[in-house]
Amino acid sequence: HWGVLEKMYSTLLLCLVFSVGAVNTKEVCKVQGKFNLPAILKEGDINIGGLFPIHNAMVQPDLTFKRNPHSQKGEGFNFRVFRWVQTMVFTIEQINRDPHLLPNITLGYRIYDSCSTPLQALRAAAIMVNGQEGNVTITGCTPSMPVVIGEARSTLSIAISRFLGLFSIPVISYFSTCVCLSDKQEFPTFLRTVPSDFFQVKALVQLVKHFGWTWIGSIASNDDYGQYGLQVFNEEVTKLGACIAFTEFIPKVNYQAKVTQIVETIKMSKAKVILLLSAEHEVSILMQEVMYQNVLDKQWIASEGWVTSALISTRENLKILSGTIGFAIQRAEIPQLKEFLHNIHPSQVNENPFVTEFWGTLFNCSTKIADEKTGARLAPCSGEEDLANSPNIYSDVTQLRVSYNVYKAVYAIAHSLHNMMICQHDRGPFINNTCPNISSIEPWQLLHYLKNVNFIDNFGEEINFDENGDPVPSYDLLNWQKGVDGSVSYVRVGQFNGKTELGPKLTIYEDKIVWNSVHSKVPESVCSESCPPGTRKAILPGKPHCCFDCVPCADGKISNQTDSIECMICPPDFWSNVQKDFCLPKEVEYLSFMDRMGIVLLTVALIGTGLTFAITAVFARYRNTPIVKANNSELSFLILFSLALCFLCSITFIGQPTMWSCKLRHVAFGIIFAFCISCILGKTIVVLMAFRANLPGNNVMRWFGPRQQRAIIIATTFIQIIISTVWMIIAPPLPVKNGKYLNSRIILECDVGSLVAFALVLSYIGLLSCICFVLAFLARNLPDSFNEAKYITFSMLIFFAVWISFIPAYISTAGKYTIAVEIFAILSSNLGLLLCLFAPKCYIILLKPEKNSKKNLMNRFTNEK
Numbered sequence: 056h057w058g059v060l061e062k063m064y065s066t067l068l069l070c071l072v073f074s075v076g077a078v079n080t081k082e083v084c085k086v087q088g089k090f091n092l093p094a095i096l097k098e099g100d101i102n103i104g105g106l107f108p109i110h111n112a113m114v115q116p117d118l119t120f121k122r123n124p125h126s127q128k129g130e131g132f133n134f135r136v137f138r139w140v141q142t143m144v145f146t147i148e149q150i151n152r153d154p155h156l157l158p159n160i161t162l163g164y165r166i167y168d169s170c171s172t173p174l175q176a177l178r179a180a181a182i183m184v185n186g187q188e189g190n191v192t193i194t195g196c197t198p199s200m201p202v203v204i205g206e207a208r209s210t211l212s213i214a215i216s217r218f219l220g221l222f223s224i225p226v227i228s229y230f231s232t233c234v235c236l237s238d239k240q241e242f243p244t245f246l247r248t249v250p251s252d253f254f255q256v257k258a259l260v261q262l263v264k265h266f267g268w269t270w271i272g273s274i275a276s277n278d279d280y281g282q283y284g285l286q287v288f289n290e291e292v293t294k295l296g297a298c299i300a301f302t303e304f305i306p307k308v309n310y311q312a313k314v315t316q317i318v319e320t321i322k323m324s325k326a327k328v329i330l331l332l333s334a335e336h337e338v339s340i341l342m343q344e345v346m347y348q349n350v351l352d353k354q355w356i357a358s359e360g361w362v363t364s365a366l367i368s369t370r371e372n373l374k375i376l377s378g379t380i381g382f383a384i385q386r387a388e389i390p391q392l393k394e395f396l397h398n399i400h401p402s403q404v405n406e407n408p409f410v411t412e413f414w415g416t417l418f419n420c421s422t423k424i425a426d427e428k429t430g431a432r433l434a435p436c437s438g439e440e441d442l443a444n445s446p447n448i449y450s451d452v453t454q455l456r457v458s459y460n461v462y463k464a465v466y467a468i469a470h471s472l473h474n475m476m477i478c479q480h481d482r483g484p485f486i487n488n489t490c491p492n493i494s495s496i497e498p499w500q501l502l503h504y505l506k507n508v509n510f511i512d513n514f515g516e517e518i519n520f521d522e523n524g525d526p527v528p529s530y531d532l533l534n535w536q537k538g539v540d541g542s543v544s545y546v547r548v549g550q551f552n553g554k555t556e557l558g559p560k561l562t563i564y565e566d567k568i569v570w571n572s573v574h575s576k577v578p579e580s581v582c583s584e585s586c587p588p589g590t591r592k593a594i595l596p597g598k599p600h601c602c603f604d605c606v607p608c609a610d611g612k613i614s615n616q617t618d619s620i621e622c623m624i625c626p627p628d629f630w631s632n633v634q635k636d637f638c639l640p641k642e643v644e645y646l647s648f649m650d651r652m653g654i655v656l657l658t659v660a661l662i663g664t665g666l667t668f669a670i671t672a673v674f675a676r677y678r679n680t681p682i683v684k685a686n687n688s689e690l691s692f693l694i695l696f697s698l699a700l701c702f703l704c705s706i707t708f709i710g711q712p713t714m715w716s717c718k719l720r721h722v723a724f725g726i727i728f729a730f731c732i733s734c735i736l737g738k739t740i741v742v743l744m745a746f747r748a749n750l751p752g753n754n755v756m757r758w759f760g761p762r763q764q765r766a767i768i769i770a771t772t773f774i775q776i777i778i779s780t781v782w783m784i785i786a787p788p789l790p791v792k793n794g795k796y797l798n799s800r801i802i803l804e805c806d807v808g809s810l811v812a813f814a815l816v817l818s819y820i821g822l823l824s825c826i827c828f829v830l831a832f833l834a835r836n837l838p839d840s841f842n843e844a845k846y847i848t849f850s851m852l853i854f855f856a857v858w859i860s861f862i863p864a865y866i867s868t869a870g871k872y873t874i875a876v877e878i879f880a881i882l883s884s885n886l887g888l889l890l891c892l893f894a895p896k897c898y899i900i901l902l903k904p905e906k907n908s909k910k911n912l913m914n915r916f917t918n919e920k
Contacts, residue, residue, distance in 0.1 A: 092167055092168070092175075092178060092179055092182060093167075093168065093408040093409065094165050094166060094167050094182075094408070095140065095144065095164070095165070095166040095406065095407045095408070095409065096163075096164070096165050096166075096406070097144075097147075097163050097164055097406065098163045099147075099151075099160075099161040099162045099163025099164070100160045100161045100162070100163070101160060101161075101162055101163065101201070101472060101496065102162075102163040102164060102165055102199065102200050103143075103147065103162060103163070103164050103165075103200065103202055103203075103204060103465070103468060104164075104165055104166075104167075104183040104200040104202065104203035104204065104205070105140065105143050105164055105165065105166035105167065105203070105204045105205060106166070106167055106169050106176060106179055106180070106183075106203060106204070106205025106206045106211075106215065107136050107137075107139055107140050107143075107166065107167075107168065107169065107205065107206070107207065108133065108136055108168070108169050108170065108171040108206070108207050108208060108211070109129065109132065109133060109136050109137055109140065109168040109169075109170070109409055110129025110130055110131055110132060110133065110168055110170045110171065111129075111130070111131030111132075111133055111170075111171050111336050112129065112130050112131050112170060112171055112172070113128070113129050113130070113170035113171070113172045113174075113175050114128045114129070114130055129168055129170040129175075132409075132412055132413065132416045134413070134416075134417070134447060134448040134449040135335075135364070135365060135366070135448050135449070135457075136207065137409065137413055137449055138396065138448070138449050138450075138451075138458060139207075139229065139457055139458055139461050140166055140409075141395065141396055141399070142389070142392065142455075142458040142461045142462055143164065143166065143204060143461050143464075143465055144164065144166075145389075145391075145392055145395045145396075146461065146462050146465040146466065147162045147163075147164055147465055150162055150465065150466070150469045156469055156470070156473055157469055157472055157473050157476065160472070160476065160493070162469065162472075165182075165183060165199075165200060167179035167182065167183070168409070169205070169206055169211055171208060171211070171336070172211075173210060173211055173214040176205075176206055176211040176214055176215050177214055177215060177218055179215075180203070180214075180215040180218050180219055181218070183198070183199065183200045183203055183219075183224075184198045184199065184200075184219070184222055184224070185198060185199055198222055198224055198498060200224070201224065201225075201496045201497070201498045201501045202224065202225050202226075202227065202468055202498065202501055202505070203215070203219060203224060203225070203226050203227070204226075204227050204228075204229065204461065204464045204465065204468075205226065205227075205228060205229075206228060206230075206231060207228075207229065207230040207231065207334075207457075208230075208231065208278070208280065208334060209231040209232060209233030209235075209236065209278065209279045209280035209283075210233075210278045210279045210280065211231075212226065212228045212231035212233070212236060212245065212247075213233070213235070213236065213242070213279055216236070216242045216244065216245045217241075217242070219244065220242065220243060220244045220245070222498060223244055223497075223498045223499035223502060224244060224498040224502075225244045225245075225246060225498060225501060225502040225505050226244060226245050226246070227246045227247060227248065227464040227467065227468065227505070228245070228246075228247040228248070228249065228464075229247070229248055229249060229457055229460035229461045229463075229464050230249050230360075230457050230460065231247060231249065231280070232247075232249055232250065232251055232252040232255060232280065232284070232359065232360075233251075233252060233279045233280050233283045233284065234251055234252045234253045234256075234283045234284065234287055235279060235283050236251070236524075237251050237253065237523035237524065237525055238523075239522070239523060239524065242524075244498075244502055245524055246467075246505060246506070246520050246524035246525075247524060247525060247526065248460040248461075248463040248464045248467065248518075248526055249359075249384055249457075249460050249526070250384065250525060250526060250527075250528035250529070250530070250553065251523070251525045251528070252280070252283065252284040252287065253287060254525075254528035254530075254551075254553040254559070255284070255358065255359060255382055255528075255530065256284065256287045256288045256291055257291070257528075257551075257553065257559050258382050258530050258532075258551040258553070258559070258561060259288055259292075259330065259356065259358075259382065260288065260291045260292050260295060261551070261559065261561040262356070262380075262382075262532070262561065262563075263292055263295065263297060263328075264295050264297075265561065265563060266577050267579075268297065268328045268579075268580040268581075269296065269297040269298060269580070269581050269582070269601045270297070270298055270300050270325060270326045270327075270328075270580050270581050270582040270601050271292065271297060271298070271299060271300060271326055271328050271329070271330060271580060272299075272300045272301050272302075272303075272320075272321060272324055272326040272328070272329040272330070273285055273288060273289060273299055273301070273302045273303075273329075273330045273332070274302075274303045274304070274305065274317065274321075274329060274330065274331050274332070274333070274341070275302075275303075275304055275305070275331075275332040275333055276304065276305050276307075276332070276333035276334055276337040277304040277305060277306050277307060278307070280332075280333075280334070280360070281304060281305075281332050281333055282304070284332045284358070285302065285304075285330075285332050288330065288332065289302065296600075296601075297601065298582060298599040298600065298601035298602075299599075300324050300325065300326035300582070301320050301324055301326070303317045303320060305317065305333060305337040305340065305341055307337075310340060314340055314341055314344045315344055317341065317344075318341070318344045318345055318348050318350060319348075321345070321350055321353060322348060322350055325581075325582060326353075326580050326582075327352065327353060327354055327574075327578045327579065327580040328353070328354045328356060328578060328580035329353050329354070329355055329356065330356045330358075331355055331356065331357060331358065331361070332358040332360070333358065333360055333361065334360045334361065335360065335361040335364035335366045335367055336366075338360075338361045338364070338367050339366055339367055342367060342372055342375065342376070345375050346371070346372065346374070346375055349375075350375060351374070351375060351571075351572070351573055352571070352573045352574075353375075353571070354378060354379075354380070354570065354571050354574065354578045354580070355376055355378075355379040355380075355381075356379075356380060356381055357379050357380070357381025357382075357533075358381060358382070359381070359382055359383050359384055359456075359530070361381075362379075362381035362382065362383045362533055362545075363383050363454045363456055363533065363545060365448040365451065366448070368535060368543035368545075369543070370541050370542055370543070372543075373535070373537055373541075373542075373543055376535055376543075377535060377536075377537060377569075377571055377572050378534065378535060378536075378568075378569055378570040378571035378572070378574070379534070379535040380532065380533070380534050380535070380548070380568065381532075381533060382530040382531070382532055382533070382551060383454075383456055383530060383531050383532075383533050383545075384456045384457070384459075384460060384529075384530060384531075385456065385459065385516070385529050385530070385531060386454055386455050386456045386459060386531065387455055387459040387462070387514045387516075388452075388455065389452070389455055389458065389459065389462060392452055392455070392458070393450065393452045396449065396450055396452070397442050397443045397450065399413075399442065400414075400438065401414045401422065401436060401438050402438065413449070414436055414438075414440070415433075415436055417440075417442075417445065417447055417449070418436060418440045418445070419433060420433055420434055420435060420436035420437075420440070421433040421434060421435045421436060422435075422436050454545060462512075463512060463516075463518055463526075466510075466512055466518065467505060467508050467510075467518055467520075468501075468505070470508050470510045470518075471501060471504035471505045471508045472493070472496075472501070472504075474504050474507075474508065475490070475491050475493055475496070475500065475501070475504050476493045478490035478491065484503060484504075484507075485500070485503075491504075505520070506520055506524070508520070527553070527554055528551075528552075528553030528554060528559075529550070529551065529552055529553060530550065530551040530553075531547050531549075531550055532547065532548050532549030532550060532551065532561075532563060533545045533546065533547060533548070534546045534547075534548045534567070534568050534569060536569045537569075546567060546569075548563065548564050548565075548567045548568050549561065549562050549563035549564055550562055565577075581601065582598075582599065582601040582602040582603075583601065583602050583603050583604070583605075584605075585617045585618050586603070586605035586614075586617065586618050586619065587605070587617060588613075588614055588615050588616060588617065588619070588634070588635075588636035589607060589608060589613065589614060589634045589635035589636040590605040590606060590607050590608060590614060590619070590635070591605070591606055591608060591614055591619050591620060591621055591622050592604075592605065592606075592618060592619065592620055593605070593606045607635060608622035608631065608635040609622065610630075610631060610798060610799070611624060611625055611630055611631055611798055611799075612624050612625065612631060612635065613625060613631045613632075613635050613636055613637060613638055614635070614636065615636050615637065622635070625638035626638065627794070628640060628641055628792075628801060629641060630642075630798065630799045630800075641794070641799060641800055641801045642799065642800045642801070643800070643801050643803060644797070644800045644801065644802050644803065644870050644871055645710070645711050645712060645802070645803040645804070645870075645871055645874075646708065646709050646710070646871040646874045646875060646878075647709070647710065647711070647871075648709055648710055650871065652871065652872075652875050653709050653710075653871075656705070656709065656875060656878045656879070656882070657706060657709055659882050660702050660703065660705045660706050660878070660882060661702075663698075663702040663882060663885055663886055663889070664699050664702040664703055666889065667695055667698050667699040667702060667889060668699060670695060670889070670893045670897060671692065671695045671696075671699075673897055673900060673901065674688065674691055674692065674695070674893075674896075675692075677900050677907070680900065680907045681907060681908055682896055682899055682900060682906075682907045683896070683900075687738060687741055687764075689761060689764075690734060690737055690738040690741065690764060691738075691893075693734045693768065694731065694734045694735060694738065694888075694892065695889075695893070697727060697730045697731035697734055698731060698885055698888060698889050700723075700727045700730075700731075701727050701728060701731055701881060701884075701885045702882065702885055704720070704723040704724055704727050704881070705878045705881040705882055705885075707719050707720040707723055707724075708720050708874050708877060708878050708881075709874075709878070711803055712790035712803050712804060712805045713790055714789060714790060716790075716805075717787075717788040717789055717790055717805035717806075718783060718787050718788055720788075720805065721779075721782075721788050721805070721807065721813070721816070722779045722782075722783065724816075724881070725775055725778070725779050725816035725817075725819075725820065726772065726775050726776055726779055728820050729771065729772050729774075729775035729819060729820055729823060730768070730772045730775075731888070732771075732820060732823040732824050732827060733767070733768045733771040733772050733823060734768055735827050735847060735850075735888070735892070736767070736771065736823055736826060736827040736830070737764045737767045737768050738847070739827050739830045739831045739844065739847050740764075740767065740830060741764060742844055742847075743830055743833065743844070771823060774819065775816065775819055775820075778812065778815050778816055778819060779812075779816060781812065782808070782809055782812035782813070782815075782816065785808075785809055785812065786808035786809035786812065787808050788805045788806060788807050788808045789805070789806055789808060790803060790804070790805055790806075791803075791804060791805070791806040796869035796870060797869060797870060800870065802869065802870045802871070804870075804873070804874070821858075824851060824854055824855065827847065827851055828848065828851035828852070828855070831844045831845075831847035831848040831851060832844075832848050846891050846892055846895060847891075847892065849891050850887055850888045850891035850892055853884070853887035853888075853891060854884050854887060854888060857880055857883045857884045857887060858880060858884060861876065861877070861880035864876045864880075865877060865880075
């Protein structure tokens with residue numbers, strides 16, 4: 056990888072510096088020969104080193120290992136970087152003219168071209184340590200320059216910082232943002248006027264959070280700047296709950312196939328937002344392929360490395376990059392800089408060896424250097440070309456951001472030197488309170504003052520360095536918009552302050568943002584669409600958590616927010632609505648008097664009661680007739696009375712259950728039914744004993760007179776009263792809310808309390824019924840004129856059939872239908888008893904009065920005998 060190769064270069068050169076030419080103990084190490092690198096020079100009392108990537112690359116020499124390689128040449132002249140160089144020169148000259156800052160001291164400079172290559176940067180660093188002669192000595196050596204401003208790329212800053220750090224020479228970078236450079240254990244002499252990528256990542260993460268992007272593609276250059284920055288970004292954005300759709304690195308060499316693959320990945324991905332963390336050269340390569348494949352629907356987030364790059368923000372690229380948003384370091388309007396930039400001419404080649412190449416490349420005319428670079432035959436440069444009226448990147452001072460960082464770096468050095476100069480004797484910061492010797496500055500002394508420098512520059516900004524050598528982080532949020540003339544306009548749509556009392560703060564003016572032409576509003580970048588209320592997210596196996604399905608909430612659960620992870624359970628008395636986004640009170644269910652079923656059962660109960668009273672009236676009207684007298688009119692009236700009560704007790708099962716209604720319905724049911732069956736049992740016994748009493752010599756009826764009959768009825772009924780009383784005392788029936796059968800409804804019902812007591816009540820009624828049935832069955836063949844055994848037997852059969860069929864029906868139903876089944880069983884059994892016992896007699900009384908005579912009854916008895 057290129058990053059590994061660059062580190063190998065730096066390590067190799069360090070080995071050369073400290074191993075070649077060691078000749079004695081005084082000179083620990085020496086490099087023989089000269090590098091002969093071109094430099095922009097001006098001598099002063101104190102010289103400042105400068106390192107800039109004036110060329111984008113370096114022409115690799117023919118290394119035959121048989122002769123010394125030719126001097127290195129750069130290719131791809133960078134006008135933007137050349138403006139940075141000129142800004143450094145301008146700032147130094149401005150300080151030299153300032154009578155208050157460093158009076159009587161003149162600053163000089165030596166500026167070299169790194170050609171964006173670690174090897175060339177290290178060569179320049181070696182020269183700055185001890186001049187062009189190439190002799191580098193640690194012991195007893197004072198470097199020719201106590202401080203270096205550079206470099207732009209993080210990888211190059213890493214290389215020269217490791218090398219110059221051996222001599223304690225401070226390095227102040229104006230554009231190296233790698234987080235790794237904040238490590239003071241590894242880079243103790245490194246400082247910078249550009250914020251660390253740590254803060255840029257903080258700003259980018261807050262930007263992602265603000266717009267709710269959860270599916271993001273990330274691309275970076277394959278160097279320290281891109282790798283470290285992307286690693287921190289991916290980690291931080293993942294903590295927010297967002298996901299990285301893909302991560303790609305733009306290679307340094309043999310890039311075409313890889314770049315094509317990266318663009319294919321971008322096209323295939325559902326991610327609409329792409330972060331591109333790289334320098335402008337790599338971005339330019341990528342955008343050529345993006346333009347070729349016509350990728351238009353992506354929202355690009357630019358890093359500070361290219362967000363204001365004139366190389367990228369061209370009219371042609373605006374088609375794919377319109378709406379690009381990204382953070383840029385703060386800008387400033389530097390007075391008189393534009394005039395200084397225009398005050399350059401090929402005649403200044405002795406002071407600035409790069410000026411002829413700049414001039415020839417800019418105006419596309421022929422100079423010796425330009426011809427060597429291009430190999431083309433062009434019209435010779437006249438020197439009269441008008442730089443002021445020729446729009447170019449070099450002369451553009453509208454986005455002085457990196458240039459402003461260079462400006463601050465020079466002033467930070469000047470103020471540190473000034474603080475050294477005004478140091479008072481015996482109040483110095485070093486051993487024994489000594490002050491440094493301004494005429495012979497040691498780099499480590501200047502480093503101390505640089506770390507503690509603090510001043511307000513000409514633009515009102517406070518300049519200082521924190522414990523990591525980083526400045527106060529502050530960014531402008533820029534948006535690429537199409538200008539009136541069709542060019543790219545950088546519109547400030549927000550800002551980020553990395554250090555406030557409440558922590559990092561991002562401010563965005565959304566109404567000023569113009570998004571990509573494909574997106575008229577904030578683009579959505581998600582792996583899966585948001586889950587609406589009423590659903591929850593279900594993670595897809597093998598996919599990031601941002602990719603999910605939306606699963607409807609189960610019954611009884613809701614989600615009232617978008618993208619709910621879990622569905623909430625409704626409170627006990629509530630149930631989810633159809634949309635599953637709101638809990639509604641459960642429907643309360645009981646057999647109401649207003650319910651259609653309740654009305655029908657109530658009507659049947661009243662009809663049965665009315666029919667019972669009608670039969671009672673008939674029997675009362677014809678109580679002196681033979682058929683009424685023969686069937687024991689007193690017991691008949693008691694049976695009719697008990698049947699009327701049975702019909703009426705069914706009404707207590709209708710209506711909302713209360714404490715008293717629950718007790719009443721069960722007690723009334725048990726006692727009244729026991730009383731009814733006791734009356735029928737008493738009548739059955741009387742019928743059976745009456746027949747036996749008519750046999751010769753049998754006087755058994757004296758033991759079954761009216762008093763004895765009443766005693767039997769009272770005794771059998773009293774047993775049920777005792778059982779019911781104990782039941783009411785121990786565990787009486789109570790109203791309960793039952794949600795076991797229907798979750799969406801609350802069933803109001805009466806809990807029986809004690810199952811044992813309830814079973815005893817039913818069992819006792821069943822016992823009386825069985826005894827009555829057995830006695831009636833034994834008397835079924837007696838003469839009809841004197842007994843009702845057949846009718847009682849048949850009525851008991853109906854009674855058993857009803858209640859036996861009631862059991863499975865009662866178990867298989869729920870809610871109000873259970874109560875309806877119970878009422879139906881009561882009414883059916885009552886009607887069965889009423890009709891079987893009294894319908895034949897009413898038929899004779901009302902429709903066959905001729906048979907209602909003593910003679911007819913006696914004849915039937917005689918015939919049957």
